[in-house]
Amino acid sequence: MTITKLAGPAGGTAAISRSVPFLLSRGPLAVSPMGGAAPIETSQPLQLFVVKLSDITDEGFIKKAVPVGWRYLIVGQGPLAVADVKEAAGVQQASLSSLIRGPLVERLSQAAELAEQKYSDDPNSFEVRILEIPSLYITALWLHGPRDIFIPFLEGAPQEGAAVAEDPSFLSRVVAKATEKRRPLATP
Numbered sequence: 001m002t003i004t005k006l007a008g009p010a011g012g013t014a015a016i017s018r019s020v021p022f023l024l025s026r027g028p029l030a031v032s033p034m035g036g037a038a039p040i041e042t043s044q045p046l047q048l049f050v051v052k053l054s055d056i057t058d059e060g061f062i063k064k065a066v067p068v069g070w071r072y073l074i075v076g077q078g079p080l081a082v083a084d085v086k087e088a089a090g091v092q093q094a095s096l097s098s099l100i101r102g103p104l105v106e107r108l109s110q111a112a113e114l115a116e117q118k119y120s121d122d123p124n125s126f127e128v129r130i131l132e133i134p135s136l137y138i139t140a141l142w143l144h145g146p147r148d149i150f151i152p153f154l155e156g157a158p159q160e161g162a163a164v165a166e167d168p169s170f171l172s173r174v175v176a177k178a179t180e181k182r183r184p185l186a187t188p
Contacts, residue, residue, distance in 0.1 A: 004127050008045030008070050009094040012085045016042055016072055016096060040080065043073035043112070046130050048084065049142070053135035056178035059171040062131075062148060069097060071108075071130050079109040104139070107153035110164040111141040114151055118166070119143060136177050140170065 048069045055064040069086040073079060082100040112128075119126055126145035132138070137156045143149040150170035167173065 004125060005044040006047055006127065008047075008072075009085060009087045012045055012070055012072070012094045013042060016074070016083050016085065040074060040076050042083070043075065045070040045072050045085070046128050046141075047071075048130045048132065050132050050134065053133075053178055053181060056133070056175060059175055061175065061178075062171065065131060070094075073105070073108060073112070075109075079105045081105055082108060104154050107164055108139075108141070111151040111153040114164060114166070115141055115143055115149075119149070133174060133178075136174065136181060138174065138177075140167075 047067050048071045049065040050068050051061055051065045055061050069084050072083045072085065074081040074083055080101070082105050083096055084098040084100070085094045086097040087094045108130075115126075115128065124146045126143035126149065129142040129144055131140045131142040131150070137154070138152060139154040140150045140152040143151075148171075149166060151164060151166050152170060153164050
């Protein structure tokens with residue numbers, strides 16, 4: 001297989017095991033470990049990178065992406081949630097920083113499946129990452145390798161039924177959106 005995933009932070013899975021079952025058992029989308037629910041499992045962690053709007057000046061902005069944590073897909077009888085885990089400097093134990101439910105979860109699962117189908121037999125080696133651009137409301141699965149491949153799975157509010165797909169023009173589209181976002185508003 002040519003898609004590689006890093007081991008993740010020490011104690012990342014333990015941080016999830018301590019908090020996620022309790023958190024998933026709360027709220028309107030509660031999942032109970034009792035009553036026949038499928039056991040909760042986690043995917044291998046994906047390193048989470050963030051890039052700031054001020055760093056997006058040309059297509060080389062991707063070199064300025066900074067690792068900020070790890071993302072785990074939580075699954076039962078399908079994707080249930082996404083858990084973000086962070087490591088604090090000087091602290092031995094990783095901690096849960098957020099638990100996300102909703103469309104992002106299903107779309108991340110679809111992006112991961114697409115990457116696996118399309119690139120598991122590719123002769124090149126790719127490291128699977130997540131790229132977030134908070135100022136543009138964009139999140140993508142990032143296959144980092146000899147050529148970077150992006151599968152955006154969240155851009156603003158996801159459209160119902162919109163397919164997750166690889167985007168060969170991702171970098172140029174992000175630069176255009178960043179340029180537009182920085183443009184001052186016209187005054188009357």
